[in-house]
Amino acid sequence: MPTSLDRLSPWRACVAPMLDWTDRHCRYFHRLLSPHARLYTEMLTTGALVHGNMTRFLDYSEQEHPVALQLGGSEPADLAHCAKLAQQWGYDEVNLNCGCPSERVQRGAFGACLMSEASLVADCVKAMIDAVGGDPAVPITVKHRIGIDQIERYDFVRDFVGTVADAGCRVFIVHARNAWLKGLSPKENREIPPLRYEFVHRLKRDFPAFTIVLNGGLADNAACVEQLRPGADGVALDGVMVGRAAYHTPWMMAEWAALLFGDEQTSAGLTREGVEAAMVDYMQCEVDRTRGWEHGEVRWPQVARHMLGLYNGLPGARYWRQVWSDHKLKDLPAAEVFRLAHQRPEKRVEQAMA
Structure with missing residues (x-):
């Protein structure tokens, strides 16, 4: 029908x-x-x-x-x-x-x-x-x-x-x-x-x-x-x-x-954090899929750059972008960067000083 x-x-x-x-x-x-x-x-x-x-x-x-x-x-x-x-x-x-x-x-x-x-x-x-x-x-x-x-x-x-x-x-x-x-x-x-x-x-x-x-x-x-x-x-x-x-x-x-x-059901439960988590899974899959490729491995920063506007206009968006853009974190697993991006900024500072 x-x-x-x-x-x-x-x-x-x-x-x-x-x-x-x-x-x-x-x-x-x-x-x-x-x-x-x-x-x-x-x-x-x-x-x-x-x-x-x-x-x-x-x-x-x-x-x-x-x-x-x-x-x-x-x-x-x-x-x-x-x-x-x-x-x-x-x-x-x-x-x-x-x-x-x-x-x-x-x-x-x-x-x-x-x-x-x-x-x-x-x-x-x-x-x-x-x-x-x-x-x-x-x-x-x-x-x-x-x-x-x-x-x-x-x-x-x-x-x-x-x-x-x-x-x-x-x-x-x-x-x-x-x-x-x-x-x-x-x-x-x-x-x-x-x-x-x-x-x-x-x-x-x-x-x-x-x-x-x-x-x-x-x-x-x-x-x-x-x-x-x-x-x-x-x-x-x-x-x-x-x-x-x-x-x-x-x-x-x-x-x-x-x-x-006119499709209110398909995206009814969509959340920014849920989309971000799905992207983290995708990043890991791409890293695993291309490991050892002759034409270049995929690293998660190549993927993450496209989602930096996801929280635009919301409190904490700037800090979140800074974490995902931090080149010093590029060797960490994407899941760990995801965790850091949602950690309170002051908590991350405390851990860095410990």
């Missing part, structure tokens, strides 16, 4: 791909907080997958599903090869990056600069769809901006979406800012170009059959709820994608089950 969850878009709430942040350890942590969120890998270039250590880049935990692989590239054949790899590894989606404005990415002729070559993006999308045999379990999606540089006309992004849709793409994740390809850093590109949420909502009205997800500037859950409300015409976006807010204040994701999915 269908439930309310079945009627919602699989892209209802997403955590954005973030370079150096959304690795497999981060995604495992985020999954503990939100059972329904769609999680994305860091952007992986086709060159890294074709010529690098495939297992190192593609390995993930089964608990992460649904998880999407984001690719950076502009050669249809290479993207097709990587999409096939994603299918073989069991990823739930392959996403093409057409939104990153960094100069390094531009030198590789991909990212946001691809928005000026909609026909090439369409060729890339078609090659990837063909590579996975049109498998509905591995949708090929595109993440892009609303414009580039001084092109601020709505018809630019409308025509981009229309061209790419002709190749078979049906899911568009739209960062509601222009990308300025010269003169701004990636950080400034997330802050200086103005947000134009109305462009994203207009896309949904013009392409009602497509999945349209809004990204950019969503700092809290109230902003997410606001963007998901139907407009005066009754048309609503299919989802939101949150980036740095989810990373720095991860407990906001603990509210998504009830707030965004």
